[in-house]
Amino acid sequence: MKKINFISHSAHIQGIIKGLTLSKSLFISTIIWGESNTGKLTLVRSLFPKANCVNGKDLDLVQHTLKNSEELVIYNFEAIPNIQILDLENRRIIAIANYDKLPISIENSFAFIYHMPPLRERQEDIVYFLKKFSDEIKIDLGVDEEIKINSQNLDFSENFQSFKISLHRELIKKTLSKDDIESILYDYLYKMMDGKNAYREHLSLYERPLIEAGLKKYKSQLKLSEVLGLNRNTLRKKINEHNID
Amino acid sequence: MNTTLTSSKFLLDNNNSPLLIFSNEGKVKYFNHSAELLVGINISKELFKLAVTYASQSFGARTVHLDLTYGTDNFYAITVLYESEDELCIYLYRKPRAMISTDLTLEGYTKTDINILLEANIELFKMKYSEKLTLFTDYSLPKLQMQQNSFSFLLRSILEKCYDANEVNIILKIKIGETIMLGEKKYPILMLMVKADKKAERSNDEIEKLALQNHITAYFQKDFVILEIPCIPVK
Numbered sequence: 409m410k411k412i413n414f415i416s417h418s419a420h421i422q423g424i425i426k427g428l429t430l431s432k433s434l435f436i437s438t439i440i441w442g443e444s445n446t447g448k449l450t451l452v453r454s455l456f457p458k459a460n461c462v463n464g465k466d467l468d469l470v471q472h473t474l475k476n477s478e479e480l481v482i483y484n485f486e487a488i489p490n491i492q493i494l495d496l497e498n499r500r501i502i503a504i505a506n507y508d509k510l511p512i513s514i515e516n517s518f519a520f521i522y523h524m525p526p527l528r529e530r531q532e533d534i535v536y537f538l539k540k541f542s543d544e545i546k547i548d549l550g551v552d553e554e555i556k557i558n559s560q561n562l563d564f565s566e567n568f569q570s571f572k573i574s575l576h577r578e579l580i581k582k583t584l585s586k587d588d589i590e591s592i593l594y595d596y597l598y599k600m601m602d603g604k605n606a607y608r609e610h611l612s613l614y615e616r617p618l619i620e621a622g623l624k625k626y627k628s629q630l631k632l633s634e635v636l637g638l639n640r641n642t643l644r645k646k647i648n649e650h651n652i653d
Numbered sequence: 654m655n656t657t658l659t660s661s662k663f664l665l666d667n668n669n670s671p672l673l674i675f676s677n678e679g680k681v682k683y684f685n686h687s688a689e690l691l692v693g694i695n696i697s698k699e700l701f702k703l704a705v706t707y708a709s710q711s712f713g714a715r716t717v718h719l720d721l722t723y724g725t726d727n728f729y730a731i732t733v734l735y736e737s738e739d740e741l742c743i744y745l746y747r748k749p750r751a752m753i754s755t756d757l758t759l760e761g762y763t764k765t766d767i768n769i770l771l772e773a774n775i776e777l778f779k780m781k782y783s784e785k786l787t788l789f790t791d792y793s794l795p796k797l798q799m800q801q802n803s804f805s806f807l808l809r810s811i812l813e814k815c816y817d818a819n820e821v822n823i824i825l826k827i828k829i830g831e832t833i834m835l836g837e838k839k840y841p842i843l844m845l846m847v848k849a850d851k852k853a854e855r856s857n858d859e860i861e862k863l864a865l866q867n868h869i870t871a872y873f874q875k876d877f878v879i880l881e882i883p884c885i886p887v888k
Contacts, residue, residue: 420780427776434770435763436802497802498761519805520777 414454417532424522428455437496439503441510442524445567448504449483464488491517528564545579555582616650670747675701677739694724704743708735762798764887774805778812790825798885800867807863811847811878818849833883835868840883848877
């Protein structure tokens with residue numbers, strides 16, 4: 409069996425780890441709840457590698473396993489419609505639930521309730537995993553140089569899932585050459601070009617990022633018009649045309 | 654039918670609720686057996702003040718419902734009897750204590766290191782409490798039989814009342830020289846005290862209910878809760 413490692417530098421999660429480690433020899437009911445993709449199952453699997461692990465979506469299997477085992481991990485616990493039918497006493501139960509808000513019925517069913525904070529609230533983990541995943545992705549992309557990623561440009565709405573996807577995108581963006589960009593545009597335009605006004609329709613692919621980047625860099629329309637070699641009125645017209653703030 | 658109760662003095666002396674008679678200067682002239690402890694912990698002055706406060710304006714008896722706690726005793730009302738200028742009498746109505754079932758079935762009881770169970774519960778509490786917390790315990794306590802999950806619910810209910818405290822002290826020790834009878838057997842008592850300088854003023858009903866489920870006696874004070882846990886040995 410592959411050993412599962414769980415890493416977190418969050419003080420809150422270290423507290424959960426300590427509590428769960430203490431409960432390894434106890435017959436108590438525990439639930440860990442929080443948003444999806446925060447590492448709940450990985451954490452539990454790393455601490456209870458030998459426990460039976462069942463999906464809450466399969467209620468028959470949950471009930472059967474509850475009858476026959478003293479140690480049980482139930483993931484997707486939120487899928488169980490009526491938890492009162494489950495006998496959670498005198499066993500080591502660790503339930504994992506993707507709740508945004510804890511239902512009141514849970515408080516009466518589990519003696520130990522831990523909340524897994526979302527990744528966006530774990531600054532120490534963001535720093536650590538940004539470096540770890542960046543290094544891994546850079547190996548995949550065959551990139552050696554140091555690449556600076558601003559975590560504010562990353563998406564934490566779906567925790568680790570959206571974080572990894574957005575990091576991939578950011579790293580790919582930062583490593584693209586001029587030829588890569590041209591090639592991407594070529595593929596895109598080849599696929600999308602159609603109708604009778606394709607030139608104007610697709611011009612924004614070039615003009616919009618050009619003006620947005622220029623405004624951010626020079627912070628002045630006057631300066632940007634000089635740099636772009638455009639008349640001020642022409643630049644203002646294009647800003648309006650592309651709805652640039 | 655006309656009867657005269659000749660043994661009223663005996664009933665008064667041995668009543669389950671405390672009765673004290675004070676002189677007009679506040680000296681205790683009489684107290685029954687139930688009031689011995691109250692006199693012993695030196696609160697007679699406080700009780701005299703209470704009697705003076707709630708005595709009727711003119712001669713007579715007055716009963717007032719109050720929630721009082723002295724030592725480990727709880728009272729729900731007092732009657733103050735004011736019949737002469739020389740004496741003032743106070744009677745405290747003792748709250749009935751929930752009866753612990755003596756039928757001991759060990760279903761769901763498992764071999765437990767109570768220190769580990771306690772520490773796990775403290776770790777959970779610390780998730781939402783970051784002020785000063787001390788634990789004084791005896792790590793040489795033997796393993797005993799407990800309903801671990803149910804006991805954890807009980808501890809959680811107690812600790813949840815302490816989130817606003819500036820300091821929480823937890824003490825676990827064997828109560829020397831006292832035993833508890835369960836199922837015709839005597840068991841030593843483990844005393845767990847949770848003391849907090851500020852506790853939420855919620856009802857203790859849930860804690861009492863959970864304590865009973867675990868054959869545990871719970872005592873409540875303003876700033877602490879004491880649990881007397883039967884130390885059921887592992888067979």
